[in-house]
Amino acid sequence: xxxxxxxxxxxxxxxxxxxxxxxxxxxxxxxxxxxxxxxxxxxxxxxxxxxxxxxxxxxxxxxxxxxxxxxxxxxxxxxxxxxxxxxxxxxxxxxxxxxxxxxxxxxxxxxxxxxxxxxxxxxxxxxxxxxxxxxxxxxxxxxxxxxxxxxxxxxxxxxxxxxxxxxxxxxxxxxxxxxxxxxxxxxxxxxxxxxxxxxxxxxxxxxxxxxxxxxxxxxxxxxxxxxxxxxxxxxxxxxxxxxxxxxxxxx
Numbered sequence: 001x002x003x004x005x006x007x008x009x010x011x012x013x014x015x016x017x018x019x020x021x022x023x024x025x026x027x028x029x030x031x032x033x034x035x036x037x038x039x040x041x042x043x044x045x046x047x048x049x050x051x052x053x054x055x056x057x058x059x060x061x062x063x064x065x066x067x068x069x070x071x072x073x074x075x076x077x078x079x080x081x082x083x084x085x086x087x088x089x090x091x092x093x094x095x096x097x098x099x100x101x102x103x104x105x106x107x108x109x110x111x112x113x114x115x116x117x118x119x120x121x122x123x124x125x126x127x128x129x130x131x132x133x134x135x136x137x138x139x140x141x142x143x144x145x146x147x148x149x150x151x152x153x154x155x156x157x158x159x160x161x162x163x164x165x166x167x168x169x170x171x172x173x174x175x176x177x178x179x180x181x182x183x184x185x186x187x188x189x190x191x192x193x194x195x196x197x198x199x200x201x202x203x204x205x206x207x208x209x210x211x212x213x214x215x216x217x218x219x220x221x222x223x224x225x226x227x228x229x230x231x232x233x234x235x236x237x238x239x240x241x242x243x244x245x246x247x248x249x250x251x
Contacts, residue, residue: 010036011044015053015065019204024062065204082200082209083115085245090117090211093238097231099215102128103200104140105208106148111141119215136170137163137189139197143210146177147199163188182236183210184227186217194220196227198239201248208246211239 013034018025031041045063048054055066086103094101094117103115111133118125135141136156156165164170177183182198197212213220213235221227 011048014044018063018065024057024064026062086115086242089238089241090115093234094120096234097213099213101213103209103211106144111135111138137185139183139185139195139212140210142173142177142183143197143199146174147207159189160187160191182232186221186225192217196231196235198236200239200246201243203247205248211242
């Protein structure tokens with residue numbers, strides 16, 4: 001029986017270390033922790049960087065997981081598993097918030113809705129499971145692209161006058177998502193409608209999906225059109241609970 005390939009084992013060890021670390025890691029820290037020579041470690045990191053599995057910060061020189069590896073992680077995920085592990089938290093979120101709840105992941109550059117809980121009232125509603133929504137004009141989509149690269153395009157469609165179509169404006173919104181841990185859209189996809197979403201993470205802290213509530217602006221937002229804090233808290237709590245179900249460490 002053929003033996004293992006040492007270079008691949010070492011590369012895997014580096015990826016596991018980056019995935020389990022608190023943030024970016026430097027060359028010296030990686031080589032010391034894995035008891036590898038700096039030259040060997042640097043060579044592996046450069047190879048991983050070349051295929052997009054690792055990214056290097058231009059300012060600090062430190063390393064983190066790359067976008068290509070994140071895409072592979074999401075491809076591995078069975079969306080049925082995401083849905084099945086989310087049901088126990090999505091239904092109570094709909095009851096607490098009084099709004100519709102949707103869970104989405106990325107498919108072909110759009111948001112794929114994998115689970116949808118109706119708003120708990122008697123109003124007419126249509127099931128969104130299987131629907132594809134734009135990334136840049138939805139709270140779910142903003143969450144998904146905030147933690148991944150290469151998912152937006154230079155030509156962003158305007159669905160309403162409030163849709164973010166300028167790359168600079170969208171970049172600022174995504175930075176806010178990364179800082180605060182949640183996203184919102186207020187009449188960016190549909191006039192009169194608003195939504196709040198938060199990231200669902202899997203093993204290694206990778207963002208594999210998003211959960212959010214949506215409804216009329218007057219219920220999702222306050223008089224200043226700001227998302228209601230209690231809804232933000234409820235959505236983030238549900239996202240953390242599902243993340244633990246999916247294997248993410250407590251945050």
